[in-house]
Amino acid sequence: MNCRPTTVLLAGGDALMRDGLRMLLSGQAGFEVVAEAGDAVAVVPLAGRLQPQLVLLDLSLDAQDLDIVSAIKAGLGGAVKVLLLTGELQPGALRRALLADADGYAHKSEDGAELLRAMQMVLAGRQYVSRSIAAVFLPRSLRMDTAGDTLAATPREREIMSLVARGLSNREIAKLLAISVLTVRTHRQNLMDKFSLRNAAEITAYAVQRGYYRPG
The missing domain is CATH 3.40.50.2300 (Response regulator)
Structure with a gap:
């Protein structure tokens, strides 16, 4: 065919x-x-x-x-x-x-x-x-803590970011991680607030630069 x-x-x-x-x-x-x-x-x-x-x-x-x-x-x-x-x-x-x-x-x-x-x-x-x-x-998306150090993503935040970068929906991420969709939404919103990210493209850019996700 x-x-x-x-x-x-x-x-x-x-x-x-x-x-x-x-x-x-x-x-x-x-x-x-x-x-x-x-x-x-x-x-x-x-x-x-x-x-x-x-x-x-x-x-x-x-x-x-x-x-x-x-x-x-x-x-x-x-x-x-x-x-x-x-x-x-x-x-x-x-x-x-x-x-x-x-x-x-x-x-x-x-x-x-x-x-x-x-x-x-x-x-x-x-x-x-x-x-x-x-x-x-x-550099425009970084947030600094009170000691002047770059805030680190938690293991779960890195996981969520890498899956968002792969193009998975909240529902797909929830199924893969065996957690609720609401929990995924909460993690996603928290990391967006923490690192001043506004959508999936910015999450992907951040994940790529920090090495949490490699395209290809």
Whole structure:
């Protein structure tokens, strides 16, 4: 039985970047580039019409551009995965990006093998944040205790963070750890408060940087 390739829409960025991505994917049997959009704004109606399974979106990280991610997800919901590509390494901009609805965040300096790994992870339903992005994000999320030392995550907090980074839901984590969903929610909220994390993407970034989770 023949498996259909994953349909991919390339959007935003410059033509050179899109050419590189197209060449990368052309050597992979499991992907098919169905369209390109140089103007990131044009990707929303294009995605609605073509309904790709994966959108590789090269964006600047201002608020207006990041709204494009939400618009794509609103139109297609869980039927599409969005991998956000950026050349930005400013902490404030990256923190804004991690609040968007993207399924993964990769820096454009990543090599082809890592970009393919990022695509595979988001297609498998797992959150992806590249190490270079996580490394910049981390200093803004640390909390210090009264002695000036970085607060340490408890073994359970590390466990929860690694499972969130793997893309598991609260219900799936509860089943795996043999605890209640309410307990998972409590642990998750407590660690988010403790380390100033606001969503699954920020939890993933923190877990990657601290070594609690390794993508791939």
